[in-house]
Amino acid sequence: KEKVEITKEQQALMKIITDAYNRHQIPQDVAKKLLQDQYSAEENFLLLTEMATSQVQVLVEFTKNIPGFLSLDREDQIALLKGSAVEAMFLRSAQVFSRKMPSGHTEVLEERIRKSGISEEFITPMFNFYKSIGELHMVQEEQALLTTVTILTPDRPYVKDQQAVERLQETMLDVLRKLCVLQHPQEPQYFARLLGRLTELRTLSHYHTEMLASWRMN
Numbered sequence: 001k002e003k004v005e006i007t008k009e010q011q012a013l014m015k016i017i018t019d020a021y022n023r024h025q026i027p028q029d030v031a032k033k034l035l036q037d038q039y040s041a042e043e044n045f046l047l048l049t050e051m052a053t054s055q056v057q058v059l060v061e062f063t064k065n066i067p068g069f070l071s072l073d074r075e076d077q078i079a080l081l082k083g084s085a086v087e088a089m090f091l092r093s094a095q096v097f098s099r100k101m102p103s104g105h106t107e108v109l110e111e112r113i114r115k116s117g118i119s120e121e122f123i124t125p126m127f128n129f130y131k132s133i134g135e136l137h138m139v140q141e142e143q144a145l146l147t148t149v150t151i152l153t154p155d156r157p158y159v160k161d162q163q164a165v166e167r168l169q170e171t172m173l174d175v176l177r178k179l180c181v182l183q184h185p186q187e188p189q190y191f192a193r194l195l196g197r198l199t200e201l202r203t204l205s206h207y208h209t210e211m212l213a214s215w216r217m218n
């Protein structure tokens, strides 16, 4: 049984990324808004686009704090941001949905989202993903590193120097793997389960355009 140990450098890397992840949060708490009032499909669509837009700005600021990201080719940085924006948005939504809330709040939030205007056919895959993320009970370091690993996906469209992105992603995956072993010692499969969510995330994000196009306006 090999002793898993996070090195000093990896500790520092994890702190930089987690602090940046927590610092670059969306200002307004959309869950609180949704719990307070019921909005029309049009208002919800507007809220969704506002959230998605501010999320992209937050993502850009966050990536500036990923050690090595700014050393990548400038055009590759943009390709990585464009390629991961929707996935990062669903990941953030899953984390917001899975947050510990006073009893009954999650059910109300789920109801508001089901009735938001999104087409029926997308509700099940979306909530299946949210619940599968929730079941992982990720600590904030794992959430930050998982988002970082998602951004540093080498095979996004138009990435020229895939090797450079792969090297960066591997650095992050190594820290994440060790963190999972240390945080979930009874669950040796935890890291694999975590990465499996990224496959589900990519599938869900393929629906995104269709989800918007089929939004049920009155």
Ligand SMILES: COc1ccc(-c2nc3ccccc3n2[C@H](C(=O)Nc2c(C)cccc2C)C2CCCCC2)c(OC)c1
Binding pocket: 026, 030, 031, 034, 044, 045, 047, 048, 051, 052, 055, 089, 090, 092, 093, 094, 096, 097, 112, 113, 116, 118, 208, 211, 212
């Ligand atoms: C069509 O694609 C989506 C994407 C996300 C959601 C979504 N899942 C959520 C889970 C918890 C809380 C809110 C949640 N959202 C929306 C939201 O704002 N997501 C969000 C964004 C966009 C950026 C940053 C951060 C977040 C949370 C609410 C937008 C207003 C209508 C209701 C959904 C969605 O719901 C139908 C459909």
